[in-house]
Amino acid sequence: EAQVTQNPRYLITVTGKKLTVTCSQNMNHEYMSWYRQDPGLGLRQIYYSMNVEATDKGDVPEGYKVSRKEKRNFPLILESPSPNQTSLYFCASSRLTGTNTGELFFGEGSRLTVL
């Protein structure tokens, strides 16, 4: 089954404690991206990757890091989480047509609370 898998689905942590949210896709997609979803703000892009070892900032990258060492995996790293990073996070992947993304396939989401 084609899917994007995120872990953990739920996490409560404390300010400053490094954490990683993993994302894996089994569709051999070149493009992967992280979004955060906040009430009243919709979905905002954090980082994206056009292929292995090619990552770039989205609209709200502050406080986050990513890596793309393998095509299927795209972890999101919060080096020193703060309460304003409490949010619902989605990983997504897509085939590329030329340099353009197509249909985004989303994971089920990771709800993060930073105390």
Next chain:
Amino acid sequence: GENVEQHPSTLSVQEGDSAVIKCTYSDSASNYFPWYKQELGKGPQLIIDIRSNVGEKKDQRIAVTLNKTAKHFSLHITETQPEDSAVYFCAANNQAGTALIFGKGTTLSVSS
């Protein structure tokens, strides 16, 4: 940068009625306009999309229209059913093609 405005933020209809959600976008270079449905506790799923060389597209009870001159696109759901209740997001691609810019979402409630 690209901005996508979506209205209304909430919409309540009776089962069998039609529902219309409207979006406007700012970047005239956008050429891909998908609509996503998000059910409670799940990730958004594509329900229909349209490209800028097409004015209208239908898939059973849902249709999308695009007016490139006015930078408007709309989602139309006919004969609504309770299972249509969800949050709907419109989106437009950015000029570089590296991101979808999403509207803030519309919560659709269909009562039987």
